[in-house]
Amino acid sequence: MKEMTANEIRDSFKKFFESKGHVIVPSAPMVIKDDPTLMFTNAGMNQWKDIILGTKEPEPRRRADSQKCLRVSGKHNDLEEVGHDTYHHTMFEMLGNWSFGDYFKENAIDYAWEYLVDVLKLNPADLYVTVFEGSPSEGIARDDEAAQYWLKHLPADHIIDGNKHDNFWEMGETGPCGPCSEIHVDSRSAEEKAKTPGRELVNKDNPQVIEIWNIVFMQFQRKSDGSLEPLSMNVIDTGMGFERLVRMLQGKNSNYDTDIFQPTIKEIERLSGKKYGFTTPSGENGEARNEQEKIDIAMRVVADHMRAVAFSIADSQLPGNAKAGYVIRRILRRAVRYAYTFLDQKEAFIYKLLNTFIHEMGNAYPELTAQRELIARVIKEEEDSFLRTLEKGINLLTNAMDEMKAQGKTELNGKEAFRLFDTYGFPLDLTELICREHGFSVDEKQFEEEMEQQKARARNAAVVENGDWVVLKEGEQEFVGYDYTEHECRILRYRKVTQKKNTFFELVLDHTPFYGEMGGQVGDQGVLVNEEETIDIVDTKRENNQSIHIVKQLPKNAEADFMACVDTDKRDASAANHTATHLLDYALKQVLGEHCEQKGSYVSADTLRFDFSHFQKVTDEELRQVERIVNDMIRQDLPRGEYRDTPLEQAKEMGAVALFGEKYGDKVRVISFGPSCEFCGGIHATSTGRIGFFKIISESSVAAGIRRVEALTGKHCEETLYALEDTVRDLKAMFNNAKDLKGVIEKYIQEHDAMKKEMEIFRQQTVVRFANRLVERAETVNGVKVVKAVLPVEPASAKDIVFKVREAIPEKLVCVLGSTHENKPLLSIMLSDDMVKDHEMNAGKIIREAAKLIKGGGGGQPHYAQAGGKDVEGVTAAVDKAIELANL
Structure with a gap:
């Protein structure tokens, strides 16, 4: 059989499961925006979390995809391993197929076997599977059902019992869980197989006997007391590491030797003038012992990190100083540091790898091709910025070493090393490398103590303790906020939350008109009220496809009936500003061009902020043209067009604008105001006239290729106008009510400048x-x-x-x-x-x-x-x- 390329392998997976009645869905964005428990998609099941938790209907019930994932934070943190071995990555693809209340163990096992053996032509003799051995203490028997289905395909000695750690999957301390079955492949030589049976090496960290597929059988619900009850809907969740599968099928010793990475590595060779030696570190703990090993590590780091950052930017997550943005910046800076130190790249060069990378990946992920110019500009600017930081850090370190030499010291103070890291982003290993070259060492213990103190301060500031949900009534929430601002409701469940010594409660209502913060629009405020009491709702968040209402105190009787009432003044002001962002988006495209893509927004009752892709400063005249278009649409009092549950393809045919980096279901909501037409789940004004007036107050740069407009609407424009009037009046009084105020001020400035020169x-x-x-x-x-x-x-x-x-x-x-x-x-x-x-x-x-x-x-x-x-x-x-x- 001809060796398959990575793209052919990915396509074969999708075609196979499509033939089995699965709907092939696009990958969800790698960056998660509306789930406070996750920053990045780190597993294939993340985008189906609301279905698994029962807060969204599972239609269609059979699905398959190739999901882009990122593991660089929390318990799934592979960052420091990347480059030092053959298989760790920051960004990776996870092939998966799912069944939500449709087929279960037998079909899942049969499909996996058919794909691996009949389609990919793997030798059945090289395959081993694991099944859950059971947990007597929890009353869970061995998964004999899965074992029996595997016996249709494999001899008993290829079926291995696995413990709870390896073969029982849980979403968290509570929630859906169940046994799983792993498929392992023995790719050793015949001689090695004859010496040691493959079953003895399963889950023993042998690089040639590896797990390639995990099939999870979700059939239980873990309750807060630790007990298990049957899940209302059985779920199949499978995950197969794409890079690992390609490596095995192409007969390579390393994921980096496959055609996923080799084109990029060859381009690194061409640009750097250095050769990739296909080595792995020979020192302890994955450390390089010679120059070639260091070069190879650096090339793997750059190849891996570049694609992680490119996908993040394509999903609208730019490098930044906080949260997900900081993680992406840290990944890119690690790549720059390795290129600077081991590939002698003193100028930006990672952005030059994009054409090769996108040529290989653009067909599978068209967002990369569409965003090519933006990705390149952002990466180059980040490279340039960090290279300046590296130079500054080197100068500071040189001064510190001069002082140490004058004082007869041989060890750099750990506090000074941490200051270089914390203030200038100068990494410890580079500090150690430079010090070592000049005969100095670094007090690592003191550095780690400083680092731990900073982490402790951050933990103390950010720690959030969530109590268990207290269920008052079974059922799911219905959002009625598009049609009502008041509605009868009951509390389904609540939990206590503690943060920074402050305590508040989160409520889930059976019916709610409250919009939870999402898509840049702030959440509603208001009250829960009945004859007995009034409870203030201070904010509304969005979690797992439902609105979470934040209150400072629980009702005296939490099981009573309430009326949920939204603060309509704030709702209407926020809705007007949200509608204004749609008009602004339309106007920017008219004035600047269709390349202007929304890259972020913030909408509250008081103000609006809109980020968009554009590669130069917007001129004052262009801003004035944008304002004219928006205000003309406001004066036309265009009615809101709303199309709920519109099939995705139909919405696209309507010309609705979709956003890169957003996850859309099979059915979407479309909002239109005259020629403006967008996918949107937010709250809007009933007509554009409700906005009143629109005024841009600032235009600035956020990052390379990203501009930001801030604007005001309605009464806030009036307040700004009055303040401006007062300023002009005061200036006139200062200059004796001069008729030509501008000319008088210019004269004073000229005289002042002349005096300064003198x-x-x-x-x-x-x-x-x-x-x-x-x-x-x-x-x-x-x-x-x-x-x-x-x-x-x-x-x-x-x-x-x-x-x-x-x-x-x-x-x-x-x-x-x-x-x-x-x-x-x-x-x-x-x-x-x-x-x-x-x-x-x-x-x-x-x-x-x-x-x-x-x-x-x-x-x-x-x-x-x-x-x-x-x-x-x-x-x-x-x-x-x-x-x-x-x-x-």
């Missing part, structure tokens, strides 16, 4: 005069020119003066200048290079001691340092102390 000329003349006088008065001590003085000059002039003195006396110079400005003292020290090199003087070290006399501190480079303080009276003494410390 003052700067005078300042520079003063600097030269003082510097010349100090040079003339320099004393000679043991062959060294000593310049010292206290002058009434500002910090900038003090710095210029000592540099002018150094120009006049380039050798054997010790210059100490005290200065005072606005009742603040300053100390400046300048040394000639020979005093630093030959006499091992250090201005930074000297100034730290001398600055104590002005109750201050500072630092700088070995040849120049400055320190500020609080005590003006101590300046003269500080100058004398600095000369004394020079030890002439």
Whole structure:
């Protein structure tokens, strides 16, 4: 059989399950936006979580896909392993097939066997399976049913009992769970198989006897007391690691040797001028022992991380400083660091790999092709930024090593290493590498202590304790918020939540008009009310396809009937702003072009924010055109068109705009206002006239290729207009009610600029005069020119003066200048290079001691340092102390 390519293998999986009545669904976005328990999709089942939990109807009941996943946080954190072995990845694909209340164990096992043996032509003799051995303490018997079905295909000695750790899957401490059956393949040589039976190596970490497929039989519900009850609907959930499967079918020793990664690695070779040696680390704990192993690790890291970041950006998650954005930035910076250190790439180059990568993956994932330019721009900007950080960190580290050398130390303080990491993003292993090259070590223990303290602070700040759900009434929630702002309801369940010593409660209602925060639109506020009491709902979140209502206290009688009432003032204002973002999206495309894709939004009652792809600053005239289009649509009072439960393909045919990075079901809701037509599940105004007026207040850059517009609507525009009116009135009063206010202000600015130029000329003349006088008065001590003085000059002039003195006396110079400005003292020290090199003087070290006399501190480079303080009276003494410390 001809060797299959990775794309052919992926397609064969989909075609096979399509032939078995499965609907082939697209991969969900890798970045999860509306589930507070997860940042990234880390398993194939994530997108079906609401179905498995029973909060969404399972139609269709048979599905299959190739799901893009990311495992870099929480318990699924493979990041530091990537590159050091042959099989760990940050981003990977998971092939999977599901049945929701349709077929169960027999069909799932038969399908898996047929695909592996009949389609992929694997040798049945090389296959082993595991089944759950049972758990007597929980009253769970061995999974004899699965074992019997496997006996149709395999001899008994190829069926192995597995323990709870390996063969019982659980969603969490509570919720759906069940036994699972793993399929393992023995790809060793015939000689090795003859020596040791494959069954003895299953789940023993042998690299040639590996699990390729896991079939989960969800049939139980784990309750909060730990007991199990039958699940209302049996679920089949299977997962097969795509990269691992390709490696096995292509007969490679490493996932990185397959055609998934080799085209990218070859491009890295071409760009870097280095060769990939197909090595794996030979040292302990996956550490490289020679230069080739280091190069190979770096190439694997770059190839893996580049695709993880590319997929994230395609799913609208940009690198950033918080949450998911920080994780993506950390992945990219790790790749840059390896390329910088081991591939000698001192300029951005990872973005240059995208064309090769997208050529291979673009057909399977068209979002990569559509977003190619944006992905490249974002990656390049991030590379450039971090490379500047690396240079800055190297300079700081060089200064620190100079000081250590002067003090006779050989170990870098762990606190200093952590400061480099925390403030400048300078990784510990690079700090250690540079220190080692210069004969220094790093206090790793102290670094780890600092890191742990920071983690503890973060944990204490962010820890959220969720209690168990208390079920008052069985049933599922119905959202009625599109049609009602008030509705009768009962509480289905509630739980207690504690965060930062604050306690609140989360409620799930059987009927709710409250919109849960989603898609950038804030959640509703309001009240639960009956004849006995009123409970404030302070916020509404979205979790597992249902609205979660946040309250500060529980009702006295939680099982009573209530009326759920939305705060309509806030709802209407938020709805108007949301509708305004749709009009803004339409107008931007009209003015700037169809390339403008929404990349994020925030909509509240007070303001709106809209991020979109565009590769240059939007001009004032373009912004004015956008405003005109939006306000014209507002004046037309266009009615809202709403199309619920529209089949996905029909919605696309209507011209509805879909967003990259969003997960859509088989049926969607479409919202239109005249020519604006979008997929949307949010709350909107009944007509555009309800917006009132629209005004852009700022336009800025968020990241490479991403612009942000902030705007106001309705009464908030009025308030801004009144504030602007007050400002203009005040300015007129300041300028004697000048008729040509703009001209008068421009004249004042011109006069001010001219005066500044004259003052700067005078300042520079003063600097030269003082510097010349100090040079003339320099004393000679043991062959060294000593310049010292206290002058009434500002910090900038003090710095210029000592540099002018150094120009006049380039050798054997010790210059100490005290200065005072606005009742603040300053100390400046300048040394000639020979005093630093030959006499091992250090201005930074000297100034730290001398600055104590002005109750201050500072630092700088070995040849120049400055320190500020609080005590003006101590300046003269500080100058004398600095000369004394020079030890002439």
